[in-house]
Amino acid sequence: MESPVVYFKDLFSGRLHSKKAGSRGVSDAVSRQQPFVVMVRKEVADHIRSWRFIVLLILIVLTFAGAMYVSLSNLKAAVSNENDPDRLFLYLKLLTATDGSLPPFHIFMSFLGALLGISLGFDAINAERNNGTLIRLLAQPVYRDNLLLAKFVSALVVVAVLFLSLSLLMIGGGLIITGVRIEGAEFCRILSFVVLTVLYVGFWLSLAILLSVKFRQATTSALTAIGIWLFFTVFYRIVVNMIVKSFFPDPNFMAQEDILFYNNVILDLLRLAPSQLYTDATTTLLMPSVRSLGPLTMEQMAGAIPSPLSVRESILIVWPQVSGLLAATAVCFALAYFWFMRAEIRT
Amino acid sequence: MENAIIELEGLTKFYGSLKAVDNLHLRINAGEVFGLLGPNGAGKTTTILMMLGLTEPSGGMARVCGFNATKDPISVKRKVGYMPDSVGFYDNMTAFENLSYIARLNGIPAHDVYHRVQEMMELVGLGAAMHKKTSAYSRGMKQRLGLADVLIRQPEVIILDEPTLGIDPTGVKEFLHLIRQLSRQQGITVLLSSHHLHQVQQVCDRVGIFVGGKLLAEGDIHQLSQHLFSEEAYLVTITVKDALSDTTAWESMLLQMEAVKKVTASGNTIEVSCTGNITPKLVRFLVEKGFDIMGVHQKEYGLEEIYQRYFDNNLTENVSHGKSSGLFQRSFFRKTAQ
Numbered sequence: 001m002e003s004p005v006v007y008f009k010d011l012f013s014g015r016l017h018s019k020k021a022g023s024r025g026v027s028d029a030v031s032r033q034q035p036f037v038v039m040v041r042k043e044v045a046d047h048i049r050s051w052r053f054i055v056l057l058i059l060i061v062l063t064f065a066g067a068m069y070v071s072l073s074n075l076k077a078a079v080s081n082e083n084d085p086d087r088l089f090l091y092l093k094l095l096t097a098t099d100g101s102l103p104p105f106h107i108f109m110s111f112l113g114a115l116l117g118i119s120l121g122f123d124a125i126n127a128e129r130n131n132g133t134l135i136r137l138l139a140q141p142v143y144r145d146n147l148l149l150a151k152f153v154s155a156l157v158v159v160a161v162l163f164l165s166l167s168l169l170m171i172g173g174g175l176i177i178t179g180v181r182i183e184g185a186e187f188c189r190i191l192s193f194v195v196l197t198v199l200y201v202g203f204w205l206s207l208a209i210l211l212s213v214k215f216r217q218a219t220t221s222a223l224t225a226i227g228i229w230l231f232f233t234v235f236y237r238i239v240v241n242m243i244v245k246s247f248f249p250d251p252n253f254m255a256q257e258d259i260l261f262y263n264n265v266i267l268d269l270l271r272l273a274p275s276q277l278y279t280d281a282t283t284t285l286l287m288p289s290v291r292s293l294g295p296l297t298m299e300q301m302a303g304a305i306p307s308p309l310s311v312r313e314s315i316l317i318v319w320p321q322v323s324g325l326l327a328a329t330a331v332c333f334a335l336a337y338f339w340f341m342r343a344e345i346r347t
Numbered sequence: 348m349e350n351a352i353i354e355l356e357g358l359t360k361f362y363g364s365l366k367a368v369d370n371l372h373l374r375i376n377a378g379e380v381f382g383l384l385g386p387n388g389a390g391k392t393t394t395i396l397m398m399l400g401l402t403e404p405s406g407g408m409a410r411v412c413g414f415n416a417t418k419d420p421i422s423v424k425r426k427v428g429y430m431p432d433s434v435g436f437y438d439n440m441t442a443f444e445n446l447s448y449i450a451r452l453n454g455i456p457a458h459d460v461y462h463r464v465q466e467m468m469e470l471v472g473l474g475a476a477m478h479k480k481t482s483a484y485s486r487g488m489k490q491r492l493g494l495a496d497v498l499i500r501q502p503e504v505i506i507l508d509e510p511t512l513g514i515d516p517t518g519v520k521e522f523l524h525l526i527r528q529l530s531r532q533q534g535i536t537v538l539l540s541s542h543h544l545h546q547v548q549q550v551c552d553r554v555g556i557f558v559g560g561k562l563l564a565e566g567d568i569h570q571l572s573q574h575l576f577s578e579e580a581y582l583v584t585i586t587v588k589d590a591l592s593d594t595t596a597w598e599s600m601l602l603q604m605e606a607v608k609k610v611t612a613s614g615n616t617i618e619v620s621c622t623g624n625i626t627p628k629l630v631r632f633l634v635e636k637g638f639d640i641m642g643v644h645q646k647e648y649g650l651e652e653i654y655q656r657y658f659d660n661n662l663t664e665n666v667s668h669g670k671s672s673g674l675f676q677r678s679f680f681r682k683t684a685q
Contacts, residue, residue: 038451049439132435136496139399139429140452141421344402346392 035142036150043154047120056116057162063112064166067105071097072177085289085306091186094174095193096286106282109197110275111233117204118225120155123218124209125340130216135345148209148340152333155205160198167194185288188311193285196318199325200278204229206332213340232273240269267294277325281318288314293321352377352504352536353398357407360393360560367393369560370407375538375553377503380530382551383540390560391540392432395506398538399429412503425453428497432509434489438482442473442492445481446499453500467495471525486513494522498529504536505529511546523550582646583619583626588639590615597636604628615641 047053071078071094078097079087086092096104125148128134138144167190171182207228211221244266251259270276284290288308292300309317353375360368368390375381383391396402398409400420409416412426436445446464455463468477471491476484484492490513497505507526511519527550530537541547547554548568555565564571594612601610601619609620619629626645633640 033451033454033457035452035454038448042448046437046439131438132431132433133437135401135431136429136434136436136449136493137452138401139424139427139431140449140500141424141454142452143421342403344396346396346401 035140036146039142039146039150040154040157043150044157047155047158052119053158056112056119060112060116060162061166063108064105064170066102067098067108068094068170068173070099070102071095071104074099075178085308086287089183089186089189089288089308090178090180091171091174091182092189092286092288094170095190106193106197106286107279109282110200110278113197113201113278114204114229114233114275116159117155117201118208118222118229120159120201121151121205121208122212122222122225124151124155125212126216126218126221127212129345130218138345144341145337148213148333148337151209152202152206156198156202159201159205160194163194163197167191185311189285189288189314192311192315193282196278196281196285196322196325199322199329200274203274203325203329203332206329206336210332210336210339213336213343233275236273237270240266243269264294271321271324274325274328277321281321281325284314284318290314291317293317350377351375352412353538354410355394355398355407356410358394358397358404358409359406360390360397360402361405366560368397368404371560371562373555373562373565375536377536378530378534379552380527380537380539380550382547382554383538383557384542384544384547384554385540385557386542389557391557392508394557395429395508395538395540398506399424399427425500426502427504427506428500428502429506430493430497430508430510432512434493434496436481436484436489436492438480440481441478442468442481442484443477446492446496449496450499455500463499467499468492470498471495472521487515487518490514490518491522494525502535504538506538508540509542510539511541511543519546526550581621581624581626583621583629584644584646585617585619585629585633585640586642586644587615587617587633588641591617601629601632604632 074097075090075093078084078093079090081087095106098104125134128137137147171187171190174180175182204225208221208225211224212218215221215224244262248262248266249258251262254262271280280293284293288311289306291304291309351374353373355371355373358368358371358373359366371394383394385391393402397404398411398416400416400423403417411423414422414426416423436442437448440448443464446467447460450460450464451457465474465477468474471494473488473491473495476488481489481492490510494507494510497507505526510526511522514522523546526537526539529535539547539551553565553567554571556563556571591612591614598610598612601607604625606621606623606625607619608622609618611618617633624645626643630640630643
């Protein structure tokens with residue numbers, strides 16, 4: 001540390017610096033990055049290098065491979081099933097066909113997607129706080145919300161790349177194995193399935209980030225997030241069933257319209273769970289013949305030909321689900337934002 | 348005052364009913380090294396956080412480099428480097444990566460980052476350990492890395508919260524020397540919070556004593572001691588050979604001398620408190636009176652006494668507030684200064 005001042009010859013005099021910046025302003029502006037971009041880059045790098053992500057990646061790839069294997073071995077039966085209006089959508093069948101030994105990939109994803117989102121976000125803020133890096137980071141000239149947004153976007157980027165490459169792999173593999181050309185409609189459906197999956201992971205991610213802002217301990221926020229997830233996947237259905245049994249009238253003594261009405265109420269209650277929204281939406285997208293997510297009356301069904309819907313119509317059916325997921329994500333994120341922006345940062 | 352770079356006007360912060368910072372007025376001039384001195388839980392860190400806009404004040408305003416820290420924290424943070432009391436780094440990254448992340452966040456152009464980081468690491472004496480992971484760093488090394496982290500964006504003001512915590516004595520000396528030198532040569536303003544009196548005494552131009560959320564006194568060491576010990580800036584203890592008998596006669600004569608404030612005699616020692624340095628005069632007087640002087644001791648008040656004095660004054664009332672770590676639960680300070 002001898003004679004350090006030599007190093008600072010003109011580093012610290014603001015005037016000299018600004019003069020320099022004036023002359024090279026143009027080249028500087030090109031190579032200088034926005035803080036937000038810098039943060040996202042760092043977060044993405046962190047995710048990719050972390051063991052946690054690698055373990056989850058292996059888990060998801062294995063699930064994907066298992067589901068693909070089962071569907072490939074059942075592909076012939078599924079495609080030659082004359083009663084199925086969807087039989088000609090080979091690539092959608094790849095994603096959904098199963099012989100019952102293993103659930104199809106999109107059902108798996110309703111569990112794993114939640115886990116993925118939680119594990120990428122549960123220690124986003126509180127780990128930094130506990131390490132003492134949060135205060136150092138926020139003492140830099142960056143906006144607080146940039147940090148929150150960077151955490152969210154980086155995890156989402158990683159997840160999007162993961163699912164996009166998986167489905168492209170699946171399409172490529174399908175092309176090689178079967179030699180059947182992929183239809184534009186199929187491609188659109190698979191793409192929207194990927195978008196939907198990313199959105200679903202995004203919901204759990206924003207919930208996890210919210211909890212990481214709220215709780216000081218990473219373990220507390222992880223456990224709470226897993227608790228919420230378990231509640232929605234396991235207990236919520238039981239609770240709804242209990243309520244229905246004790247409060248709703250016996251269906252044996254009801255008119256047709258009443259039964260329909262109560263059924264819709266039950267479905268609406270179930271759709272408060274994000275995993276239900278996701279399953280509904282993916283099922284509709286991946287099975288083009290699904291026309292409605294609720295019960296249909298005979299009058300509504302009269303004259304309908306059991307044929308697949310167009311992509312646009314399928315998307316129209318799942319639009320409420322998509323907006324529900326989007327709204328839930330936005331609420332969680334806004335709440336996290338609200339708590340974080342005015343919180344005192346100290347170690 | 349001319350050219351104040353940090354201005355705090357009536358800054359107040361409540362935590363619930365606890366007043367952490369109480370109506371604080373403070374001006375720090377450009378290019379000066381200011382020491383914020385106070386015990387744990389005095390509100391030093393809270394004040395610093397408010398200056399950086401990391402905490403909202405309950406009242407008053409903090410103005411740093413001409414910007415309102417609460418409303419425009421980004422402009423303030425562009426000019427101010429802050430080192431928290433416990434610096435943390437990303438353990439899975441090397442020191443170099445940690446520092447270049449901060450450099451990029453501060454908008455240093457990509458082609459400059461490498462050189463700048465290398466320069467800084469060498470400056471703080473970590474050139475050899477540059478590519479080690481920070482998890483392998485010792486406390487002192489992290490502290491130095493923290494300084495590099497603050498300096499890399501070429502700040503106008505440096506705020507250091509307990510910067511010497513956990514460094515060995517030689518390290519502290521080098522560290523403070525470096526800070527002092529930077530401030531002198533580059534005109535950087537330094538605000539330094541600490542509870543280590545001697546370190547503050549070594550480097551600071553001015554000192555503010557901060558207790559229970561209030562700034563009790565500010566000024567340089569000399570001003571402080573005058574302000575506080577205006578009655579008895581000097582204490583002269585004179586030891587004589589024989590036990591003192593009849594004292595009243597010469598005591599009143601002593602008291603008539605100007606500058607003498609108080610005389611106490613017991614056994615064979617005489618203690619004289621006075622406002623000016625009149626030791627020779629006292630000795631001459633006593634010699635003339637026929638005393639055999641064995642020893643003369645003149646006491647001057649340093650920062651230690653100043654500090655002690657403030658705390659002693661506040662010991663009388665036990666209000667438990669502040670960071671309630673077991674040691675400090677019996678809090679020393681009452682909210683209102685004497």
